Amino acid sequence: MTGKKVAIIGVGLTKFGELWEKSYRDLITEAGVKAIGDAGIDGKDVQEIFVGSMSPGLFAAQEHIGALVADYAGLAGIPATRVEAACASGGLALRQAYTSIISGTKDIVVAGGVEKMTDVPTGLAMTALMGAGDEEWEAFNGATFPALYALMARRHMLEYGTTIEQISMVSVKNHANAKHNEYAQFQFDVSLEDVLNSSRVADPLRLLHCSPISDGAAVVILASEKKAKEICDNPVWITASAMATDTLALSDRKSLTQTNSAILAAKDAYKQAGVTAKDIDFAEVHDCFAIAEILAIEALGFCKIGAGGKYTEDGHTKIGGEHAVNTSGGLKGKGHPVGTTGIAQAIEATFQLRGTAGKRQVKDAEIGLTHNVGGSGATAVIHVYRRD
Amino acid sequence: MKGLASYWRLIPQRYNLIGTECHHCKEKFFPPRKICPNCRRLGEIKNYKFKGLGEIYSYTVIHAAPDGFEFQKPYALGLIKLVEGPLVTAQIVDCKPDGVEIGKKVEMVFRKIFAGGKEGTIRYGYKFKLVD
Numbered sequence: 001m002t003g004k005k006v007a008i009i010g011v012g013l014t015k016f017g018e019l020w021e022k023s024y025r026d027l028i029t030e031a032g033v034k035a036i037g038d039a040g041i042d043g044k045d046v047q048e049i050f051v052g053s054m055s056p057g058l059f060a061a062q063e064h065i066g067a068l069v070a071d072y073a074g075l076a077g078i079p080a081t082r083v084e085a086a087c088a089s090g091g092l093a094l095r096q097a098y099t100s101i102i103s104g105t106k107d108i109v110v111a112g113g114v115e116k117m118t119d120v121p122t123g124l125a126m127t128a129l130m131g132a133g134d135e136e137w138e139a140f141n142g143a144t145f146p147a148l149y150a151l152m153a154r155r156h157m158l159e160y161g162t163t164i165e166q167i168s169m170v171s172v173k174n175h176a177n178a179k180h181n182e183y184a185q186f187q188f189d190v191s192l193e194d195v196l197n198s199s200r201v202a203d204p205l206r207l208l209h210c211s212p213i214s215d216g217a218a219v220v221i222l223a224s225e226k227k228a229k230e231i232c233d234n235p236v237w238i239t240a241s242a243m244a245t246d247t248l249a250l251s252d253r254k255s256l257t258q259t260n261s262a263i264l265a266a267k268d269a270y271k272q273a274g275v276t277a278k279d280i281d282f283a284e285v286h287d288c289f290a291i292a293e294i295l296a297i298e299a300l301g302f303c304k305i306g307a308g309g310k311y312t313e314d315g316h317t318k319i320g321g322e323h324a325v326n327t328s329g330g331l332k333g334k335g336h337p338v339g340t341t342g343i344a345q346a347i348e349a350t351f352q353l354r355g356t357a358g359k360r361q362v363k364d365a366e367i368g369l370t371h372n373v374g375g376s377g378a379t380a381v382i383h384v385y386r387r388d
Numbered sequence: 389m390k391g392l393a394s395y396w397r398l399i400p401q402r403y404n405l406i407g408t409e410c411h412h413c414k415e416k417f418f419p420p421r422k423i424c425p426n427c428r429r430l431g432e433i434k435n436y437k438f439k440g441l442g443e444i445y446s447y448t449v450i451h452a453a454p455d456g457f458e459f460q461k462p463y464a465l466g467l468i469k470l471v472e473g474p475l476v477t478a479q480i481v482d483c484k485p486d487g488v489e490i491g492k493k494v495e496m497v498f499r500k501i502f503a504g505g506k507e508g509t510i511r512y513g514y515k516f517k518l519v520d
Contacts, residue, residue: 152446202452
């Protein structure tokens with residue numbers, strides 16, 4: 001993959017939250033229009049669309065998303081494909097769009113993500129989300145996603161002495177970052193006590209360790225190196241696109257405390273980009289539950305395996321720390337419309353590398369990374385970005 | 389909610405912990421696998437009935453339950469390490485949730501899992517209880 005580069009030339013994002021007045025198609029259309037405008041291109045310049053969406057069939061009784069998105073973008077005629085890898089659907093859509101350009105067949109490709117989760121009752125939403133795990137052997141027996149991450153948290157606490165306070169500090173930090181993100185669902189602080197005293201979900205995890213149910217959409221416009229240099233004066237370059245898989249069920253993993261898919265994808269991504277963990281100035285990681293951010297920073301090599309709790313407690317993942325993690329507020333603070341998240345992460349990377357992240361800007365940010373995980377770790381998609 | 393056929397065809401596995409074993413590398417699988425990931429085409433997969441004995445490898449107590457499990461909460465869910473090797477995701481029952489600890493010995497029991505669909509058909513399967 002060397003020699004050819006792919007650029008992000010435009011981004012568009014809706015606010016995340018409980019957006020009762022907006023439909024599935026309203027969301028993706030709004031994000032798309034913003035991205036096209038940001039790129040300064042015409043809709044007719046778009047040659048192909050990939051859109052990540054985890055479960056529109058259960059959340060909105062709507063399938064056939066590729067055609068729907070092209071249709072409502074006013075672009076019916078061009079190829080358009082829905083991509084699905086549970087909570088990593090957005091990251092995978094980005095990877096498909098990247099691959100389409102790298103293959104040399106297209107110059108301008110759209111990668112989007114959209115989820116409309118609040119039109120169904122919470123019980124049905126939980127059932128839909130559990131489809132990211134093993135339906136026959138986990139969900140059947142009453143497992144939920146918070147429960148699967150709680151099983152990992154309990155092992156991490158036992159094997160490495162990680163404390164519930166350290167895990168809770170992830171939520172405190174991410175809310176503090178979300179406060180400065182106009183797109184975030186929760187633009188307010190929570191204290192350590194708030195997190196520790198929030199309602200129980202799946203012990204030891206409580207409500208404020210969990211990302212919320214959210215509506216939202218995100219779109220990025222990708223261009224080939226040649227095209228980007230012609231039409232864009234602030235490109236952000238994608239220098240690696242990696243993906244790896246693991247067993248679908250948590251019970252089949254060799255370890256509950258190491259996300260093997262993310263370790264494999266990170267290794268590949270660092271190789272493609274010619275960087276090491278040390279070079280990463282900031283990262284958007286998949287903190288669907290607070291423990292997941294600790295697993296993520298370990299898998300990415302920001303600290304040793306098992307040291308993620310201490311690393312967080314010591315403040316190394318705050319803005320201004322060694323590796324700023326989840327400057328956007330992460331899934332916890334910004335919200336987690338599942339299929340949208342991978343694209344929203346790429347957009348935060350774009351804001352940081354353009355230097356337009358406002359109060360959450362990482363000083364002199366040059367290299368960023370996004371880490372998007374599906375289910376309990378059966379899919380990991382990692383991208384690396386840099387500015388010129 | 390899926391139809392009954394999807395439930396019926398897994399009755400041997402869910403009622404009696406029937407998994408598989410690869411006779412080439414001797415690894416045992418629960419849930420059953422038809423392809424051995426170690427041996428691939430050299431693998432020789434046969435059914436294997438697990439003893440139903442093991443210990444708690446990790447656990448949680450679920451307070452926010454999905455549809456079908458609302459009336460059971462709070463309930464303990466664990467990863468049980470079977471004596472033959474595999475981990476199994478299952479509820480831990482017949483004790484207060486605060487009696488559950490990593491490392492405690494458990495055995496399989498046959499129980500109602502939930503009542504599903506409009507018709508309320510009961511689904512049965514395995515759970516685990518502490519052994520003294």
